[in-house]
Amino acid sequence: MSHLLPVTTILGCKNSMLREGLRHILSSTRFKLHPESFGRGEVRLDDSASDHPLLFVLDANLYLSGLADVIGPLKLQHPQARVVILADVFNLDGMKSAFQAGADGYCLATTGCEALIKYLDLVMLGEVVFPSAAFLTAISTLGMEDDAQKDASAIRAPAVRASHAVDGQDSPIRTLSSREAEILHCLMQGSPNKVIARKLDVAEATVKVHIKAILRKIRVANRTQAAMWAVNHLSPDQMDGSRAP
Structure with missing residues (x-):
């Protein structure tokens, strides 16, 4: 999928090792990491980044108090953006809550590198992905x-x-x-x-x-x-x- 548009990718990760791992996995793909990470506030995008499709990859551990409280406002701020939740373990209620709030994908941190990239590609094509x-x-x-x-x-x-x-x-x-x-x-x-x-x-x-x-x-x-x-x-x-x- 190298012919597709670059995707401005913003990470919200609590674990620095997970963040560096994602940075390495995505380094040779069309998912270009934004220098600013996402916490709970707004993310400022420059003109070049805002012209590209936008993807947020959020670590579920960073939002233990409630993913819905983060996803909802995020989708309001960036209606065209895609949101993927990355979880250490599968939680059915957590996944349901994330999708109801507007998430587009729910992946496990144990997902293989190639599979994760394919998941992200499917999400950018408008598909909803989860660990079946x-x-x-x-x-x-x-x-x-x-x-x-x-x-x-x-x-x-x-x-x-x-x-x-x-x-x-x-x-x-x-x-x-x-x-x-x-x-x-x-x-x-x-x-x-x-x-x-x-x-x-x-x-x-x-x-x-x-x-x-x-x-x-x-x-x-x-x-x-x-x-x-x-x-x-x-x-x-x-x-x-x-x-x-």
């Missing part, structure tokens, strides 16, 4: 915890089921077709449209239409938010692609 393997592991763990809680609840109070059995007719879960539920499950796995189309034996254009319908029905803005919505709202039985009864 860690995400799926977190979902699986969450599902097992939910199952344990449901089993315990059933033992303590079997009659409680009746209150959960009736959803309103306008519930987003009830409005999803069986095919949309299948596609939503694929989104949870991080599958791109081509893979989904091949798996379901339909045209890629059909997958796009279904995804638009899913986003509209569950009232989210993008496929990442759709996957997160599914984690919070679908039961393990519904996650297998079958329609809610």
Whole structure:
């Protein structure tokens, strides 16, 4: 991607070793580090830097009090900028909070050099990136915890089921077709449209239409938010692609 425009890249890193490591990784790429680091205030850009695409790479450890409080104002100040969060360990709630605040990517500090550069390139192309393997592991763990809680609840109070059995007719879960539920499950796995189309034996254009319908029905803005919505709202039985009864 050497033919693409240089990207003015601003780091917000607490760890000096991490900062120097990123400086070394990005030194031969189109991601040109800005001399000024980002803390919590404004960053002054000269005319040459402001003419280029802008990327902020923020160390999650620097904003333990709340990433959302930093990302929101940053996106207001630089609406066209991309924001990528770099975390030491995967945190599902932290990732959800970052994306809801406007982040464009969530990466782990353990990501390989070449993979990180590709992640950043995808972010600059308008894609939302996150560690799919860690995400799926977190979902699986969450599902097992939910199952344990449901089993315990059933033992303590079997009659409680009746209150959960009736959803309103306008519930987003009830409005999803069986095919949309299948596609939503694929989104949870991080599958791109081509893979989904091949798996379901339909045209890629059909997958796009279904995804638009899913986003509209569950009232989210993008496929990442759709996957997160599914984690919070679908039961393990519904996650297998079958329609809610």
